[in-house]
Amino acid sequence: MPRFSVIVPAYEVQAYLSECLDSVLSQSYSDLELIAVDDCSPDACGTIIDEYAARDTRVKAVHLPENRGLGRARNAGMAEATGDYLVFLDSDDTLTPDALRSVADRLKETGDPDVLVFDYTRTYWDGREVRNQLAAQLTERGPAPFRLADRPGLLRVLMVAWNKAYRREFVRAHGFRFPPGYYEDTPWTFPVLLTAGSVATLDRVCVHYRQRRQGSILGTTSRRHFDLFEQYDRVFAYVGERPELARWRPELFRRMIDHYAVVFTHRGRLPRGSHGEFLRRARAHCRRHRVPGVRLGLRHTLVRFGLHRTFRALRLAAAARRRALKCAVKLARALRTGALRLHYRVQLRLPxxxxxxxxxxxxxxxxxxxxxxxxxxxxxxxxxxxxxxxxxxxxxxxxxxxxxxxxxxxxxxxxxxxxxxxxxxxxxxxxxxxxxxxxxxxxxxxxxxxxxxxxxxxxxxxxxxxxxxxxxxxxxxxxxxxxxxxxxxxxxxxxxxxxxxxxxxxxNDVLQRATTADVARLRASLGVPQDAVAVLYAPAHRDHRRTQRPLLDLERILRRLGPRFVVLARTPAPARGDRVIDVSGHPDLSALCLASDALLTDYAPVLFDYAGLDRPIVVHTEDWAAYEAARGAYFDLRAFPPGAVARSEDELIDIFATGHWRGSRSAQLRAAFRERFCPWDDGRAAERVVRRVVLGETELPPVVPLADRDPAPPARTRSPLATVPQPSGPLPVTESH
Incomplete structure (x- = not known):
């Protein structure tokens, strides 16, 4: 029996389906089954699913004889599920790397709760990523698991099926199923959370929620948005049949009115001329499910009483106010800019x-x-x-x-x-x-x-x-x-x-002046375990990539290398893991260099600075051809490296596992690299600049020869293999300008 049953319904998403399925099958946690449901899609979705099923035995292909809609397609997937937990994933979305491993670990920590709620990020077609604004509700602090009554703020998080993992026996015991309709998630998520005897949270982005430029269901103009009323009828019917849930009616009432307001005010959802009818229906539903004493804001009050013309008039007034305020702000900025320019011109005439x-x-x-x-x-x-x-x-x-x-x-x-x-x-x-x-x-x-x-x-x-x-x-x-x-x-x-x-x-002066005590202090401030080998991972910016994501799976690398290693990750996107320390926001790169025992990089300028420390460097050049084509390079780093070169992730793991990262050949390469690129970095570069530029001196402090420099050693005691000898034998020579 697999740990997870990942259910992916597919309908007219042939352009996105492969990416979705790949994100599941490439998870580092492989104890799963992937149930892909072809909802009688008229495009190539069914063929794509069959191709994946033929290649991977974990894929179950389900083909529906007729189009049944998203909710019923999920039900068909649940009927085939055998996993301990159900995970739903829309076919144009993707799981983030290592998401299922993080979910599995959190489930184990919290004693297999009925429901685990995790986080998501909205990803846009232009490369932007925006994390859920209510991520604070998913904090892992405090007791876990818990009842919803202990953390009612979870009801404010987006009420969808795909940001949660559900214990399959819990779902089966209560007979939860998705209804038909546009808003099928609403009568699923509310009852599930209200009924769950144990809930836990995972403060980690596990899903990339694709915001399609066109074609998404909720972004389509249609009268099918009126389906929302029927779905909330189902929610209140479920609560009405269970007296123990009556306490949740006020909060559900607020969530319902807020949902109605969102649909009503969202441009492009309701067809032209249907807004008045929508508010009248909303008023009737508010009367039907009214809870006395619930305090509402102005917008919610207008929806509740169906005041269409008043609502429209207030929206027009608000729009006019915003335009006036915008003009006033632009005028104020123009006046301020003009005043500052005048001020600058005056200052330019003063001594x-x-x-x-x-x-x-x-x-x-x-x-x-x-x-x-x-x-x-x-x-x-x-x-x-x-x-x-x-x-x-x-x-x-x-x-x-x-x-x-x-x-x-x-x-x-x-x-x-x-x-x-x-x-x-x-x-x-x-x-x-x-x-x-x-x-x-x-x-x-x-x-x-x-x-x-x-x-x-x-x-x-x-x-x-x-x-x-x-x-x-x-x-x-x-x-x-x-x-x-x-x-x-x-x-x-x-x-x-x-x-x-x-x-x-x-x-680089500080790299030469730092002491062993400074290194120990910096490591302690970053939380590096005392006996760990700390590897600083600092990749370069990729001009040829729209989104800057690490090319390496740091958690997989660390699992293969064992508990002795930790990674200081200075990456564009925050890295996560038990032995991954996120230092992406650290302001001082020199401090990170001193705190580490080795550098793992690719084409970042830090490799030239780090060479002056005389500590091991490993270069990952898997996408060298793409980097050189987009940016261009002044010399081939693979031919003149500062240490061991890895051309793949597996080769990188082997370099660290075998000790080649600090072996004699790596030391020879580093010595040649230092001689060429660090001839002046002796700890007094800044002093020489000040004496020349400010004090006007021409006789500057002499440069300490490379052989006489003594940079601070790493925290871990060096083995003889890590000692840098003078270069001997033929070494790669490069280059030119």
Whole structure:
């Protein structure tokens, strides 16, 4: 008997059905049966289902002789189910990776409740993803399982069948079935939750709820939306037959009126001319199921009393008010913008402040933050400020004064500060003055194409304004570089009259200065177990992918490697798992590097920084061809890697399982990579920049040779295999510019 019976009814969804079925069959938890029900679909759904059934014995194909609708198709699937739990999935939606494993684990933790409610994300055709706004109702804190009376807020979560797992014996014992109609989920979900003797929640997105551009049932204009009244009759009939559920009538009444209001106000659902009839029907139902003493808002009151003309008049008035408010806001913004521009022009005519410096970074802290600290240390007469956009306060370093973009103080600082330091720019309206010094730190060593090289890479350019880019370049006085490769690249792709300071990258100074105590403190702050091998996973942005999802199944990798390993996941989408620590929002990448024992990456610039730590690096190059085609690369990372190279997930697991990730060959590769890309990263790069740019010194601190550097070791004791020898034997040589 399988643990799960996943029931997928299909009707006119041939374009989405394969993706749906694949999302089930590729789950890491394989103890399941997939019951795919062809609801007499006129397209190729039946053929697709049969093809899957022929390939995988877990698939049961059910073909209905006539179209019965979504509810009855689910009933047909339930009749074939043998699993402990029922999971419903609409055929244009998908399960997220590892969803069933998470559900199974939570069911085991909570003692196999009657119903488990999990979360979902709305996914749009343009790539946007929006998580359920009521996700807080699914918190796993507190006792579990529980009765609905202990967490009544669950009734506010979307009342659909596919965001829950149901114990099959519980469903069979109470005879729950789906009725026909458009809104068949309503008389299923309410009775199920009200009757369940035990309920649990899983605070994890398990379903991607596709928001189709066209063609969804609820987005279709039709009189079939009047079906909603009959479905709520069924709900109240069920409650009326069970006196013990009478206490839920007020909440059901509120949910009913709210549902009516949603359908009535949703543009495109009700046919033209039917709104008055809909409200009259709503009024009759409210009288039929009325619960005295229920407090309602204005919108709900209008629905309850069927005041169609009043409702329409108020909606028109509200729309007029919104338009007036929008115009007023636009006018206020225009006046404010004009005033700030005038303020900036006035500030540009006032004397420069030689003791002021302004810093900003596009993401996190990086080189500008390291330079800001060095300014305060080696040029203490300077007063520093950090530009902090709204919502990025956590990423700002603690020392400097904070400036909010677009304020008068912000424009005053840009107009009158002598030093302007950035890794990206200050916006198109910056007017550099005589005497101002602009320092462009860049964003690490480039592997993928940047600057003018993106003219031939439209997928990676993302609408880059190259004319504006060159105007910015004309304002630069200094550009920082960490190695000769970066110097030659910057000067070619950003042609200008600036001076390149090949002094090393300031953000890597902390990697050389950190102590063993610092490493232990950082690991403890991140929750890394004391004896664990912590692998930092930091993949690059994929220009050729609309959605940025990790290519690796981290939970599968960790299961194969055993309990000794944990992953610090710095991924675009938050990663989950027992031994996966989500650090996607951490503002300081250097701290994550120090806290880890090894780096797992692909084409991200962090691999050049991490090499300076002299710790193992594993490069995952499974989609190198796609990356190189979309972005372009300055050299083949597979031919000149900083360590072991994995071309697939299984190969990656083998590299870690066999110890090759820290073996002698990997150490040789890393030594050659360090020699080429980390010649200046000795812990004093920021000091050299300040002494040259601010203090005007020409005799700068000498660079510590690679052989004499002693970066902080990882927390775990190194084995002899992890010691980096000098390169010997033939090593891959690359490249060129």
């Amino acid at each position: 420069l402040r030689a003791d002021r410096a302004v810093f900003t970074a596009q993401e996190g802290r990086g080189d500008p933050a390291a330079l800001e600290e060095a300014f305060r240390t080696h040029a203490p007469h300077l007063r520093t400020a950090w530009i902090t956009p709204a919502g990025q306060e956590r990423a700002a370093p603690p020392g400097p004064r904070r400036l909010r973009p677009g304020t008068a103080a912000y424009w005053s600082a840009l107009a009158r500060s002598r030093y302007l330091v950035s890794d990206s720019g200050f916006g198109g309206r910056l007017r550099k003055r005589t005497g101002q010094v602009v320092v462009q730190t860049q964003q690490g060593t480039p592997l993928g194409h940047v600057g003018l090289d993106l003219l031939e890479r439209p997928a990676a350019a993302h609408g880059t304004d190259f004319a504006r880019l060159l105007r910015d370049v004309d304002q630069w006085d200094y550009v920082l570089s960490g190695n000769r490769h970066a110097t030659l690249t910057w000067e070619r792709v950003h042609p200008g009259r600036y001076t390149t300071l090949e002094y090393g990258l300031p953000r």
